[in-house]
Amino acid sequence: MSPRIYTSPFPDVPVDHCSLFTKLFRSRGRNDVGGHPESWTAYVDAASGTGLTRAQVKTLSLSFAYGLRDHPATRPLTKRGDTVLLFSPNSLAWPIVLYGSVAAGLRCTLANTAYTSHELGFQYKDSAAKLVLTYEENIGVVMKMFEEQGYSNAEARKRIVVLKRDLRWAGGPAVSALPEVAGLVSLEDLLSRGVLDREETFEGEAAHETVYLCYSSGTTGNPKGVETTHQNMTTLVDIIVKFPLPPGDAPMLGILPFYHIYGIANLLHHPFYIGVPVVIQTRFDPEQFCANIQNYKVAFACIVPPVLVALARHPAVDSYDLSSLQYMCSGAAPLGADLVKMVQSRLLSKRKRGSTCLITQGYGLTETSPSTHMLAFDVCDERVGSIGQLFPTLKARIVADDDGLVDAEEGERGELWFQGPTIMKGYLGNPTATKHSLTPDRWFKTGDIAIRDKEGYYYIVDRKKELIKYKGFQVAPAELEAILLTHPDVADAAVIGVDDAKEATELPRAYVVHAHPSKVKAVQAKAAFEQSIVRWMETKVAKHKFLRGGVSVIDEVPKSAAGKILRRQLRDQAKAEVERGEIKLKAKL
Numbered sequence: 001m002s003p004r005i006y007t008s009p010f011p012d013v014p015v016d017h018c019s020l021f022t023k024l025f026r027s028r029g030r031n032d033v034g035g036h037p038e039s040w041t042a043y044v045d046a047a048s049g050t051g052l053t054r055a056q057v058k059t060l061s062l063s064f065a066y067g068l069r070d071h072p073a074t075r076p077l078t079k080r081g082d083t084v085l086l087f088s089p090n091s092l093a094w095p096i097v098l099y100g101s102v103a104a105g106l107r108c109t110l111a112n113t114a115y116t117s118h119e120l121g122f123q124y125k126d127s128a129a130k131l132v133l134t135y136e137e138n139i140g141v142v143m144k145m146f147e148e149q150g151y152s153n154a155e156a157r158k159r160i161v162v163l164k165r166d167l168r169w170a171g172g173p174a175v176s177a178l179p180e181v182a183g184l185v186s187l188e189d190l191l192s193r194g195v196l197d198r199e200e201t202f203e204g205e206a207a208h209e210t211v212y213l214c215y216s217s218g219t220t221g222n223p224k225g226v227e228t229t230h231q232n233m234t235t236l237v238d239i240i241v242k243f244p245l246p247p248g249d250a251p252m253l254g255i256l257p258f259y260h261i262y263g264i265a266n267l268l269h270h271p272f273y274i275g276v277p278v279v280i281q282t283r284f285d286p287e288q289f290c291a292n293i294q295n296y297k298v299a300f301a302c303i304v305p306p307v308l309v310a311l312a313r314h315p316a317v318d319s320y321d322l323s324s325l326q327y328m329c330s331g332a333a334p335l336g337a338d339l340v341k342m343v344q345s346r347l348l349s350k351r352k353r354g355s356t357c358l359i360t361q362g363y364g365l366t367e368t369s370p371s372t373h374m375l376a377f378d379v380c381d382e383r384v385g386s387i388g389q390l391f392p393t394l395k396a397r398i399v400a401d402d403d404g405l406v407d408a409e410e411g412e413r414g415e416l417w418f419q420g421p422t423i424m425k426g427y428l429g430n431p432t433a434t435k436h437s438l439t440p441d442r443w444f445k446t447g448d449i450a451i452r453d454k455e456g457y458y459y460i461v462d463r464k465k466e467l468i469k470y471k472g473f474q475v476a477p478a479e480l481e482a483i484l485l486t487h488p489d490v491a492d493a494a495v496i497g498v499d500d501a502k503e504a505t506e507l508p509r510a511y512v513v514h515a516h517p518s519k520v521k522a523v524q525a526k527a528a529f530e531q532s533i534v535r536w537m538e539t540k541v542a543k544h545k546f547l548r549g550g551v552s553v554i555d556e557v558p559k560s561a562a563g564k565i566l567r568r569q570l571r572d573q574a575k576a577e578v579e580r581g582e583i584k585l586k587a588k589l
Contacts, residue, residue: 003397004407009456010392013238015231015421017207021103021199023234024272025058033058036275044251045092046281046292050172057095057272060169060191064100065199067190068131073158074185077130080105080200083213085124086259087111087142088135089282092170093163093187094258095268097133102211105200109213109225110259112561117144125149127213127225127428133161136181143180162186207231213428214261216366225428228261232369233269235421239391240270243374250299250324251277253292255284255307257561261370262331266302276300286310290320297324304332304563305339308359309485309492312342313515322347326356327377331370332563334460335361336482337384363387363460367437367444369422372396373458386457394420396458397443398450404439415464416450417443449476466567468497468506475508475545477567483540484510487533491515494557494565498549498574498583509549509583510537511570513557526553549574550583 016023028035038055045051052060068078078084084101086108088094101108109127111120113135120141124132134142139162146156162184165175169188202209212228252271256263271278279296281288284307292298301307308330311317325347340359347357360380364370375388390396398414400406408414423444426434437445449467451459462476469475477495484493492513497506512533520526530551537547558566577583 003404006390006396006398006452006456008390008392008394010242010389012393013235013242015393016234016238017202017204017231018234019102019199019202019207020211020230020233020269021061021099022201023237024099024269025061025199034273034275040275041251041277042272043092043095044277044279044296045167045170045172046253046279046288046296048167048172050092050167050170051277052092052095052170054272054275056170057099059195060096061099061103062196062199063191063194064096064187065104066194066196067192068100068104068106069196070193071185071190074131074161074190077159078104078106081107081209082131083107083109083127083129084131084133085109085111085127085129086133087113087115087120087138088133088163088259089113090254090258090263090280091135091163091282092167092172092280094280095272096191097161097163097187098258098264098268101133103196103199105202107210107213109215110261110264111215112259113138113257114561115141117141117148121145121148123215123223123225131159131161133163135163136165136178139178139180139184157184160184161190164188202230207234208425210425210428212261212264214259214264214366224430224433226261226366227425227428228366228369229425232422232424233265235393236265236369236371237269237273239393239422240265240371240374241274242392243376249276251279251296253289253296253298253301254278254280255289256302256304257283260561261366262302262364265370266329266331286314287316290316290322293322293325294320299324300327300329301325303328303330305330305335306492306559306563308335308339308343312339312346313491317346318350323351323355326358328359329374330359330361331363333565334478334482335359335385336478336485338482338486340384342486359384361387363458365446365448367424367446368418369424372418372422375457383457386459388458389456390458394418394422396452398452399445404443404445410454411451413449413451413461416446416448416458416460418446419443466496468495468508470497470507470544470548471505477508480508480510480537480541480545480547481565483537484512484533487536489515489519489529490533492557494567494570495547496549496567496570496574498578500549507549508545508547509574510547510551511554511557511573512551513555514553517555520553529553552577 033054041051042054042057162181207230210227211230213225215223254267358377360375362374373387397417398408400408400414447464449462480495481493494511498509533551558569
């Protein structure tokens, strides 16, 4: 029996076989960069207001590329196909060093700024990086990483380019450098040496060469380098245009980390391609988020669910004019309908009747470059909870078994698989993991459990490996988390399964953050609140979804920078709690 293959309701886009840099910066007329006037603002530093025009971004990127090739310290480390590692929070330097590295023909591996020296060392070695481009405040971690890797201090310093806080290179304010970066090659050093005549080209088959190496755990296991090609990214650029941003030239706000492919694709590539400026915020902070929306009249923001939690509850929302923020698109984790309604209700209560506040969500993975779906704004209120329809040029399956021999019936649950030109080349140096995730005919197994309705709208109901199996029932943590977030005293929540060896089953257990922590400081108050949540959930869900593993109040739900709950940490915590006898398992509650 032939597999049931779903296609997009939208027409396919042409696949462009060229460099990502060429795609973004190719002129289409006089005095334009990438098809838009060269004088238009492309990126703005939120803190200082320093901006870069499209012409400046192109020239500075080609200058950085030239400097990498020309400087005696970096020249041996930057031959075509070599890998550079970017280790920096969001900054105005990011688009310059990223695009400049791509223009020089390099691969870019992007590291989480929360990494320890050991974690950074793993990625540096695994990716075969030769040069580290790092923010000056991260220099201590980088130097320690090189020491742990066996490099002498002198050799380590030859492999670093420092990105300083000083913005004079962009026409911004001067800032004194930290003493520990003295003598290191800097961004300014590389920008001052000349301009590359033209970028390295990746035409035809060369478009299948790797451009980005973001790290992902995939469906299971340790972090792996995802080989994302020029063609993957250029195709995605054209695909996302089919789902346009709201009309107007108001800027987007860039809070998602640029070291994550969600941030690169949606905050660096896409806005530049369509001519929309991006206000760059170093990292998410509720107060700064609200202030920047007010100061820059931001109309659109790419977000993750924790941002909506803050908008639903944080007092900063009452201190700023957020009326310009009309559109938000969430990704990285499931978005609950109740949370959406809470945010809309709070924001619209401060605006004129008839104002717009639309919140939608998309879906994708590092391995899919990343986006595969987005729920269009014109239907996001009526279909809240859906990730939308399949992007053009992609194919999908919803598979009911592990081997891909049985497809789920329409409306039934199954693992979501994808095939198409945005699917990764594979996991770097890891053929076993690649074979586990990619079939011989290049279907990528996401590990996410999805439902597709008869109109072609998809819903992610959970992760395959995260489903809680209680006495033959499957319990979706994301569903319980969405319900918990509707409780007035719950600011955040995560649900995992706890093993009950005696009953040979898993029990759902919730970890919650109290909206008013001072109320549960006393041991008795905390215990009473935990029990009250258990009883409250019994009024909301079927019996097999009861929190039989109990509830625990914690200070903060552990999450990745992209907003994904780090369930492994909570499972380890729960295991230790069981061993200490702190969890009373009640399989027959």
